[in-house]
Amino acid sequence: MQQTDPVRRSPYENCRIVLTTKHDKAVAIRPPFEELLSAEVITCDADTDQLGTFSGEVDREGTAFECVRRKCELGLQMTGATYGLASEGSFGPHPTIPFFPCDYEILHFIDHHRGFHLQESLLSEKTNYRTASLSSLEELDRFAEKSQFPSHALIVRPHVWRDRSVIFKGIQSPDALHEAFRTCLAQSDDEKVWVETDMRAHLNPSRMAVIAELARKLGQRLSAECPACSTPGWGIVRFEKGLQCEYCRLPTELVSEEIYGCVSCPFSERRERSDGVKAASQRYCAWCNP
Numbered sequence: 001m002q003q004t005d006p007v008r009r010s011p012y013e014n015c016r017i018v019l020t021t022k023h024d025k026a027v028a029i030r031p032p033f034e035e036l037l038s039a040e041v042i043t044c045d046a047d048t049d050q051l052g053t054f055s056g057e058v059d060r061e062g063t064a065f066e067c068v069r070r071k072c073e074l075g076l077q078m079t080g081a082t083y084g085l086a087s088e089g090s091f092g093p094h095p096t097i098p099f100f101p102c103d104y105e106i107l108h109f110i111d112h113h114r115g116f117h118l119q120e121s122l123l124s125e126k127t128n129y130r131t132a133s134l135s136s137l138e139e140l141d142r143f144a145e146k147s148q149f150p151s152h153a154l155i156v157r158p159h160v161w162r163d164r165s166v167i168f169k170g171i172q173s174p175d176a177l178h179e180a181f182r183t184c185l186a187q188s189d190d191e192k193v194w195v196e197t198d199m200r201a202h203l204n205p206s207r208m209a210v211i212a213e214l215a216r217k218l219g220q221r222l223s224a225e226c227p228a229c230s231t232p233g234w235g236i237v238r239f240e241k242g243l244q245c246e247y248c249r250l251p252t253e254l255v256s257e258e259i260y261g262c263v264s265c266p267f268s269e270r271r272e273r274s275d276g277v278k279a280a281s282q283r284y285c286a287w288c289n290p
């Protein structure tokens with residue numbers, strides 16, 4: 001829909017973008033790509049478990065950034081398509097707030113026609129991610145409640161793990177959860193059961209929502225073109241620190257400017273913070289508030 005400005009069209013209008021996925025993330029990615037870019041997202045059902053899984057049976061090689069790139073390239077190789085997308089999530093404590101769980105999502109986009117790659121990421125605290133080793137059904141029920149079970153699935157396995165085939169994934173009913181727990185308890189050497197949230201997107205609505213938010217961010221970026229060379233993907237590439245203290249005018253550690261860049265040419269632009277903040281509060285100042 002180009003109703004607001006009939007002259008300006010999406011650089012990806014009517015293009016087919018191949019999303020390499022096993023867990024139906026297209027549900028989250030398709031709507032913003034349709035709305036913002038008039039592009040069609042189709043899926044390529046590659047066995048991305050070869051590249052590693054969340055529950056640790058196959059160790060992921062390399063970083064999440066490399067993994068998502070390989071997944072995206074794999075999909076393009078398999079289909080011979082021109083435009084590709086892949087997604088990757090990792091879960092764990094927040095980088096600056098200890099013990100605060102986070103979902104870190106990455107989307108990788110490849111444009112073979114124009115010859116560029118673009119990665120966008122999002123760190124979100126909107127996650128049910130948690131793990132525990134438990135020894136009673138009462139503990140299990142408390143864990144399940146905090147994990148938003150059964151709308152969000154769980155994974156259960158023995159804590160001390162001799163037989164790696166004993167693992168129950170994608171559990172979505174209380175009866176199945178209790179039964180899996182009893183089985184794993186009987187098979188665990190230390191009489192504890194490892195329980196974790198199943199983070200696969202189709203079993204985790206919170207994660208699906210974060211992927212949708214990130215897809216919107218990437219879609220917005222792909223709809224913006226470089227003022228110098230018109231390549232899509234124009235957007236913020238880094239932040240400059242040094243926002244002045246409101247009182248003494250010395251630079252602080254806070255962001256002062258947003259640097260916009262192109263995926264293809266060296267053109268860039270410095271802009272003031274888009275949130276309109278022009279000075280730092282004294283409490284962020286090393287001089288006023290040492």
Ligand SMILES: [Zn+2]
Pocket residue numbers: 245246247248249250282285286287288289
């Ligand atoms: Zn100051």
Ligand SMILES: [Zn+2]
Pocket residue numbers: 226227228229230231262263264265266267
């Ligand atoms: Zn450019």
